[in-house]
Amino acid sequence: MNTSNADAGFAPAASADNAFNLSALRNEFPILTQRIHGSVPLVYLDNAATTQRPISVINATTDYLLHSHSNVHRGGHALATEATRLFELTRSRIQAFINAPYSEEIIYTRGTTEAVNLVASAWGDDNVKSGDEIIVSEMDHHAVIVPMQMLCQRKGATLRVLPVLDNGTLDLDALTELINNKTKLIAVNHVSNTLGTINDVKTICALARHRGITTFIDGAQAVAHLKVDVQDIDCDFYAFSAHKLYGPTGVGALYGRAEIMSAMSPYQGGGSMIASVSFEGTTYNDLPYRFEAGTQNIEGAVGLGAALEWFIGLDHNAIAKYEQTLLQRATEGLSAIKGLRIIGNAPDKIGIVSFVVDGIHASDIGVLCDEQGVALRIGHHCTMPLMKRFGVGSTARASTGVYTTLSEIDALIKSVGKAVRMLS
Amino acid sequence: MNTSNADAGFAPAASADNAFNLSALRNEFPILTQRIHGSVPLVYLDNAATTQRPISVINATTDYLLHSHSNVHRGGHALATEATRLFELTRSRIQAFINAPYSEEIIYTRGTTEAVNLVASAWGDDNVKSGDEIIVSEMDHHAVIVPMQMLCQRKGATLRVLPVLDNGTLDLDALTELINNKTKLIAVNHVSNTLGTINDVKTICALARHRGITTFIDGAQAVAHLKVDVQDIDCDFYAFSAHKLYGPTGVGALYGRAEIMSAMSPYQGGGSMIASVSFEGTTYNDLPYRFEAGTQNIEGAVGLGAALEWFIGLDHNAIAKYEQTLLQRATEGLSAIKGLRIIGNAPDKIGIVSFVVDGIHASDIGVLCDEQGVALRIGHHCTMPLMKRFGVGSTARASTGVYTTLSEIDALIKSVGKAVRMLS
Amino acid sequence: MTSTDTIRKLVDEFAAIPDWEDRYAHIIALGRALPEYPEEHRMDKYKVSGCQSQVWLFAGEQGRAEAGAQGTVDGGTHGHKDDGSEVIHFEADSDAAIVKGLIAILMKIYNDRTPQEILGVSPDFIQQLGLDQHLTVNRTNGLASMMKQIHLYAIAYGRIDEERKRARELHRQ
Amino acid sequence: MTSTDTIRKLVDEFAAIPDWEDRYAHIIALGRALPEYPEEHRMDKYKVSGCQSQVWLFAGEQGRAEAGAQGTVDGGTHGHKDDGSEVIHFEADSDAAIVKGLIAILMKIYNDRTPQEILGVSPDFIQQLGLDQHLTVNRTNGLASMMKQIHLYAIAYGRIDEERKRARELHRQ
Ligand SMILES: Cc1ncc(COP(=O)(O)O)c(C=O)c1O
């Protein structure tokens, strides 16, 4: 595999020398050939917010709607059987994808946010009591912080915060001090959506298991960039969203250890999650159905299945290597802009670069880059406590996908440079 | 408009004499031309479980994915703006569709089930206390009964049950007796998914308002069959699912009166639903965002928008009239089968026929009808208490859609007749 | 007859009935011929989950001992086959005619066999018999759960057999 | 100048700048020229929600009286226009340069006008100026909320004006 050209940092996107066939891969994403504002080519660097969909995923959903659509489980007719088969097939694919022991341990959710809320309610209400402590990290997404904060408020528990070091890594030494006999849960992201930091969740989970503490890993930013193995991580819960993995919005998965989940009270009530309902009393269904009340996002599950199939088929070694090249190029190129400061310089990062420029509001950079075709995300990225930690109100964030090219990174650097000049 | 032929009950499906152009309408649904089990034409009569999708809805979602996909709200770039515009456009369409006063009163949910859970938690936990009473009906879906039962359990409140009369209508006289000073909420469906009964929710809501009782109307089965006007009904909450309205799975809407919802605590925590987050304390966003935590089903919202646009454009007078013809024909034809009993004979019904046959299990009828191409739903239809009320374990249910033809009803009658003969 | 032979016989039997009506008539007839389910075991704990029809499955030590006795006739060993494992005897029933017929088919394949035999049956027979829709993904009729249950019994009894074998060997020494 | 005239002037002004860079330079310059926001009103309650940049909008009785005084000069009536309604004076600011420039444009259109004038402005100008992306759906920059807020002030003050007019008429009788 020859990535030398790419490593040099100047390979054109569609160069035949690329380690993997990036140009063929990009062809699977019609949206990327878009021109915006009338004429400028789209440079989509907002992949941490949501990824684009390969045509095979779009087609899988359409096919399903044209040939097999039905409500699942409860029907006995041919379409219902086929829809159920596809729906459950994706569950097995998710199981294999994150190496969960049983497919019953995979719960469909709307996405990561709902998964956290499910655990905070269904597990939290049963297991957390007044005086207990829950640890989240300073770099966690609001999706983790807010449900845990709400849980603590309901129960009179205390939220403890694992701090972030100046380079954007977690202060793991502090964790040993934070953990005590009252600690019930540690919830932390696998990868930070703002900093790009890859956290050592395996060490965190080992520390927790040793003390009998339950662990929740927010994998929203991890699944599209790292090989995830929940048995190797040895966490109790793991969650991700399909839309950050080249799949549909409105669907995601929660993995939960069977021993824990079979003892958990239900979350939402409704059809499918029950065994029997009467006004005298209701009994609940087995895993995973107990946590899937009502009609699920069926076509979303079908799309997620197609996304997993597509994603698993990629050359991940080559992609990961190229991602580091992109990251390095972006880091160097942006750092060279006067007054620009990158927030998050961890040694292990995915392709995310958050930055601020002295005296210039990130919002202005966002608008001017967009005019040049470069789609960035501007704001607090749902990590306000982290913004406070780094003394900024918001950042501009560029995030790569498997289809990002070096020339797109060059366009990024150029457009930010121009924006800064216009605003100085 | 000439519906005489249709009224006679024998018009072939695609007859040029039909009041509306049913054959053209059916052409918009490629899945309906399907042959199943190798050779038999599909007769899809499982519309109460989920409806099929017209091609314009499928295309709208594909278009969105090919041209405009992005995460909404939080981005400043061109795609984010367009995705946000489409996402909010559907919200306004929903508002118009059910005649809600403000678009802020429309909350996206996964579907009806989640809407009930949202109200039972966010409204219920704040407003229901020990000793209070909540009224549901005996014909309610588990999606209504179970969350309310769970709420009552959490709060030490009592669930009271509005009974169903032998013909499948609600015993509204009993309601006046059930209501008392402890009654906090009445939750009832607009149309029963098992019986087809159209309930007089306007009268129920008037009774409730008079006594200061909050009302929740489950409109899952109503929106595709009746003109719904939440101001005319004068309910406090109204919910429906897109997938029963020719739109996507995984998305639906909750309407809630602004006065009530602005005072409600949040439901799920996460991104977008906050105004500011810090470890000292978090403040929540305004309506409707406070109740939309995390990335929503964006393409689902786009699809729902297209479904509403398509649906609003139909000739609803003609369709409603034809639906009654279908219902009458099915009722008469099935009743003529020896030992067959229809459960639910309300004077006001949508196109739903639930039935049992003496000495024959509904499941067997389902399997044998399916072999003949006729897709029915078999089971308790998530209404176990109603099954108990009518002394049956399960029923076979045929339910019509806007594309159902009289010849399909004839196929239904024929297939059930044959199944019964085979099983006798 | 081994399970493989039984399956081959069933596949031939069904292949000889091209008409779907006759096939179902045959399935229903098989169900009617299923031995009566012991009423004392018609309990919730022997119900297999599924929401369209009710399915019962019973496999007990007692049933097993009896089956073992039958096994004796075949294998000539005392209550267990040559390799030291006993067969498992199931009782099963459903309130729906077609499901009951399908249960009868499953019983032909799985009943009165050793754990090893049960676990060795390749699920291919489902396709071969054209019963995918009834026996796989669909959890509504309880048959997929029933097959899973049969496998769980086989795993559990397989372990018990191992224990017993070890105990016997220890005894002999 | 009426709001219609202002809009026409703005549209011409922008149409004369085809290059996007120059357009933004112009917008930023307009922002720089916006009167300084009174520090005593830089309070949370005057913040308009939006999550990328911060936006403040202040419109008070006091500010209004002053504006009314200016109104006097124009209309020659005592603090209110001929029809008896007073103009509303806004102060606004943002920490982002482009948003501030867009606020300056909104101020040209809406500031120091009567409730009726404000409510009468057709939102078409947003398209005409090519500012859809900034001023409509996007709640991130707070400008859509700001426009909504301006309208709410206009509705509220419009009602107050009605009340005052009625009171004055009663007084005269
Ligand atoms: C680290 C992290 N956690 C959680 C979430 C929430 O995911 P979703 O919005 O799909 O629920 C996101 C995405 O915004 C994220 O980046």
Ligand SMILES: Cc1ncc(COP(=O)(O)O)c(C=O)c1O
């Ligand atoms: C009357 C009624 N209420 C609620 C529901 C639940 O809807 P969903 O499964 O879309 O959440 C249904 C559909 O199954 C229904 O028919």
